Amino acid sequence: MDELEMDLIDVTLWICRPIDGGVDVLRQFSADVQYEGTSQGVDIGQVHGWIGWSIADENVADAGDAICYDAMQLGTAAQEIIDGHLDTYIDSALLIDRMHLHPEWRGRRMSGLIISRVLDLLRLTPGETAVVLHPEPQQPTGGPYVDGPERDDAMSRLHAAYRASGLTPWRDGPVWWRPI
Numbered sequence: 001m002d003e004l005e006m007d008l009i010d011v012t013l014w015i016c017r018p019i020d021g022g023v024d025v026l027r028q029f030s031a032d033v034q035y036e037g038t039s040q041g042v043d044i045g046q047v048h049g050w051i052g053w054s055i056a057d058e059n060v061a062d063a064g065d066a067i068c069y070d071a072m073q074l075g076t077a078a079q080e081i082i083d084g085h086l087d088t089y090i091d092s093a094l095l096i097d098r099m100h101l102h103p104e105w106r107g108r109r110m111s112g113l114i115i116s117r118v119l120d121l122l123r124l125t126p127g128e129t130a131v132v133l134h135p136e137p138q139q140p141t142g143g144p145y146v147d148g149p150e151r152d153d154a155m156s157r158l159h160a161a162y163r164a165s166g167l168t169p170w171r172d173g174p175v176w177w178r179p180i
Contacts, residue, residue: 004035004037004108005037006110006113008035008036008037009033009034009035009036009044009110009113009114009117010033010034010035010036010041010117011031011032011033011034011047011114011117011118011121012031012032012034013029013030013031013118013121013122014029014030014031015027015028015029015051016028016029016030025052025055025058025059025060025063026050026051026052026060026063026064026067026071026075026093026095027050027051027052027053028048028049028050029047029048029049029050029051029118030046030047030048031046031048031118032045032046033045033046033047033101033114033117043102044101044102044105045099045100045101045102045105045114046098046099046100047096047098047099047100047114047118048096048097048098048099049074049094049095049096049097049098049133050064050067050071050074050075050093050095050097051092051093051094051095051122051124052092052093052095053091053092053124054091054092055082055090055091055092055093056082056089056090056091059079060075060076060078060079060082060093060095060130061075061076061078061079061080062075063075064076064078064095070097070134071095071097073134073174073175074095074096074097074132074133074134074175075093075095077132077170077171077173077175077177078093078095078130078132080170080171081130081132081170081177081180082130085180088127088128089128090128090129090130090180091128091129092124092125092128092129092130093129093130093131093132094115094118094119094122094124094129094130094131094132095132095133096115096131096132096133096134097133097134098136099111099114099133100138103140106161107157109161109164109165110165111161111162111165111167112165112166112167112178113165115131115133115165115178119131126178126180127180128180129180130177130180131177131178132170132175132176132177132178133167133175133176133177134174134175134176135155135158135159135162135174135176137151137154137155137157137158139154162176166178166179
């Protein structure tokens with residue numbers, strides 16, 4: 001596929017009650033990402049994580065910690081962003097645990113667009129939402145890479161794609177964020 005019409009990227013979203021913690025602050029979500037540029041549409045990837053609404057008076061770090069280690073890392077970064085932007089009203093959080101694109105769709109700098117589609121579908125205001133994610137490159141056959149040069153190269157490509165999509169590392173750590 002040579003020409004990609006970004007307006008034809010669509011997201012279908014499922015939201016669930018937390019089943020393993022979250023102290024009822026975060027809801028688990030799963031989203032399928034499709035390209036509707038063909039007669040039947042094409043599945044191009046998935047996004048998974050947690051959503052928090054009306055969190056201004058909540059501790060997102062504690063809520064993430066009640067779920068799992070990955071949610072704790074993301075929740076801690078989101079809470080630091082909220083605490084570090086007291087002049088900005090931040091009342092929601094989008095914690096992206098996994099974002100996966102099928103190999104033939106990678107390298108098109110779609111991460112920012114996909115995040116925007118999820119925010120839009122959830123009716124979250126980008127300037128009032130802490131968006132954090134933890135990059136982990138996936139092998140073309142699926143699953144994470146084993147530590148080593150191949151993973152390092154894949155991580156460099158993923159970081160470049162995230163930067164091109166408007167994301168940056170949060171405090172030079174493993175979590176990335178969408179600046180408010």
